[in-house]
Amino acid sequence: MTQSKACKKNDMKLLGITGGIGSGKSLVLSILSEEPGAYIVEADRLAHTLMKPGHTCYRRIVDCFGEEILGPDGTIDRERLGRKVFQDEEALACLNRIVHPSVKRCIRARIRRARERGVRLFVIEAALLIQDGYRSICDALWYIHVDRELRIHRLLESRGGTREKWEAVLSSQPEDHFFSSNTDVTIENDGAVEELREKTSKELQRLFLM
Numbered sequence: 001m002t003q004s005k006a007c008k009k010n011d012m013k014l015l016g017i018t019g020g021i022g023s024g025k026s027l028v029l030s031i032l033s034e035e036p037g038a039y040i041v042e043a044d045r046l047a048h049t050l051m052k053p054g055h056t057c058y059r060r061i062v063d064c065f066g067e068e069i070l071g072p073d074g075t076i077d078r079e080r081l082g083r084k085v086f087q088d089e090e091a092l093a094c095l096n097r098i099v100h101p102s103v104k105r106c107i108r109a110r111i112r113r114a115r116e117r118g119v120r121l122f123v124i125e126a127a128l129l130i131q132d133g134y135r136s137i138c139d140a141l142w143y144i145h146v147d148r149e150l151r152i153h154r155l156l157e158s159r160g161g162t163r164e165k166w167e168a169v170l171s172s173q174p175e176d177h178f179f180s181s182n183t184d185v186t187i188e189n190d191g192a193v194e195e196l197r198e199k200t201s202k203e204l205q206r207l208f209l210m
Contacts, residue, residue: 012115013207014122014137016183018129019144020173022151022158022166024189024196025125028144031200037120041107044127047099051076056102064094087172100132111137121204127173130182140207141183145176146190 015032019025029040050057053074061076062069065084071077085092107124114122124134129141146154148170155166180186185206187199 012119012122013210014111014124014139015207016129016134016138016141017123017125017144018127018141018179018183019146020151020179021127021169022155023144023146024154025144027189027193027196028142028187028200029123029125031197032121032123032204035121035204037118038123039110039114039119039121040123040125041110042125043103043107043129044125046106047103048078050099050102050106056106057098060098061095064098065091096128100128104132104134108137130179135182139210140185142185142187142203143179143183144189145179145186146188150190 017025017028017032029042032038033040047057049055051061052058058076061081065081069076069080069084071080081095085095103126111122124138126132126134129138135141151170152163152166155161156163185203187196187203189196
């Protein structure tokens with residue numbers, strides 16, 4: 001999709017992408033990255049950066065969970081941290097209180113800089129896009145949806161592990177209705193890549209007509 005006029009600062013569209021694990025959010029981001037003037041932020045990757053030594057969240061996480069979550073090099077071992085918070089709502093809430101506000105502040109700063117640079121499309125991908133209040137930031141929220149069985153099949157193929165493992169992970173995430181009732185667009189990712197590309201292009205055109 002092209003745009004004949006030059007992008008003005010206030011022309012930038014902010015798009016939020018969410019969905020459960022195995023839904024294909026990364027593939028949608030790859031398609032969106034081909035858009036001229038697109039800037040993409042993955043909240044999870046940004047969080048990992050902020051958890052590194054010397055960054056915003058590192059010391060607070062270590063103070064909260066103890067040095068047993070650290071690897072030999074002093075960095076936070078994500079598997080050890082994951083074992084601390086998985087199926088422990090209080091521990092997970094503690095981690096979220098540390099990380100998510102810092103991620104959001106960083107994203108807001110990037111949005112300001114992107115507007116100044118004339119970025120046309122600013123995309124935020126986050127599993128907790130709805131829960132963390134990104135509705136107030138974004139022009140539109142997209143939910144990438146895939147049937148549960150197909151998600152499990154794709155996860156087994158791409159990441160290995162056992163069916164029981166992925167069943168547990170999927171069960172810990174919100175139901176489809178939560179996502180669909182709190183977003184503007186549901187994109188079904190149950191076909192070929194070209195089908196997904198066509199759906200994405202169609203919804204982008206609608207976004208820029210808003």
